[in-house]
Amino acid sequence: MAAQKVIELPAATSDSKPASAAAVFFIPKSVITELYTSGISVGTANTITNPLDVVKVRLQLARNQVAVGAKPPGMIQTGINVVRNEGVVALWSGLGPSLARGFFFGGARLGLYTPIKTMICGETARPSLEMKVLSGSLSGGLAAAVTSPIELIKTRLQAAGRDPAVPKTSMGVIRQVVAADGVAGLWKGAMPGLIRSAILTAAQCATYDEVKRGVVKATGWHDGVSLHLTSSMIAGLVTTTITNPIDVIKTRMFVGGQTYSGPIACAAHVLKQDGLYGFMKGWSASYARLGPHTVIMFLTAERLRKATGLQSL
Template identity: 90%
Template sequence: MAQKVIELPAAATSSSDSKASAAVFFIPKSVITELYTSGISVGTANTATNPLDVIKVRLQLARNQAAVGTKPPGMVATGISVVRNEGVAALWSGLGPSLARGFFFGGARLGLYTPIKTVICGDNVRPSLEMKVLSGSLSGGLAAAVTSPIELIKTRLQAAGRDPTAAKTSMGVIRAVVSQDGVAGLWKGAMPGLIRSAILTAAQCATYDEVKRGVVATTGWGDGVSLHLTSSMIAGLVTTTITNPIDVIKTRMFVGGKSYSGPIACASHVLKTDGLIGFMKGWSASYARLGPHTVIMFLAAERLRKYAGLQSL
């Protein structure tokens, strides 16, 4: 088939036009690749750590469910109780929404980090820590705002336990929430979730980014598993500590529905009933989950990025 060839003036074939052409065709393709490689890596991490996520949710709600004067069980006791009373499969409750959330939410918050950082700082400028934090905050906040209903469904399924009145399917949760609070109820807890996601992504990605370069400068390691493992373990520790208070508020709002008028009211209730230590409720389970989750996520992401032809994080 004959092709119509349009000749352009020399000025139109300058390097500036080449850059514009690259911007039109390369950036969308790279962003899509960023999103699906990130989504797969987060989904893999979610599947492996779902049991720890269930235990974390149960721990954070234990104070509300325990009898007055009774000390809530710890992480191991909670896990044993779930298996004994509900079976091993209960540790994977909420896995469907978790995978959906991992692919869409996780893919967006991690996948948009590098493109946003590039837009803010440019290709040839080494980003400062502040710029990395800003990039992570924007990608995490945007992802959370869109996918908050999926997080609400996942959390309610994980918190349901053997409660006969609690919905046991995703559609059941949606119907129950809409019936009680209207469609807007699907975004109940969205604000603390958005704040947590912005802080989580900023802490996770910026810490990993900074630590990775610090480890390279200190040890001289090349871009490999040892470097990725060390950096992601430290990132997981920092991220868990920073986000746990917001995670406690988000979990209680997701499950409590209209029990709290907003994040501040929920935080006040936590402070009044449990003191400051209440904001660290479930920290051990959070780290037991988020630590390995961060490691698996970054190890998978780095490998997938290499196969996809993307630069290392």
């Protein structure tokens, strides 16, 4: 693995004091490149698909905001209601933390996938599907554990609407959460978020990895837009379906604060209130967002990786 020298302390000479701290620190250049190219890729995808993320969050919470017996609005009507009541700018609610999350969380979960896979399987071995899933789970879980507060802030800002009691800035959300639940409250919903991220990254990266090689074998296509587009579209469909139930629980816990004692209590509430269908609430909006998000992310990542000399995903 190539390495970039960061700091080099000169060795002691004969006329200097004995050096007890002559040292050289190295940061793997390939890992740094993986992280920043992945961060840019996910940040770009987050910016373009933020309106769909807002609609998805509102759909997942709509069941709690309509009269008993009333039917919540669908995806298109939800989007229209947001624009009509709050203006077009509301579709980019939470963009600041979304970008921060994209660069840090997205960069880590996608950027660490290949290094972890290489570390587990070695430079020359061809990883099995199980090893790809394990690598994605580790990179996604690690990234989510660190950046969960950013996700909480983003979700609350997107769910705020015109409610005057809900802060409209990141610092406002932080102050409200800390005042109500302490600093630990910033990690409320972290467990379903961590599980979702591990499953999301495993499904997204492993599916893309496997499908891409399958498409190459079936069609003979070389690395290019057609191959990347086809593989990422299928990866987006699989990922949305697998992660939607966890996404519903995560969203409700992020917004509900102390309403739920934990993920199991939240899941039981969803099941009792809406049945199994409740776990697929917002699937259309999730796919409308995660499908294009996955495509944009992988297309951008592949081009950045090629430009920076990294191997194709």
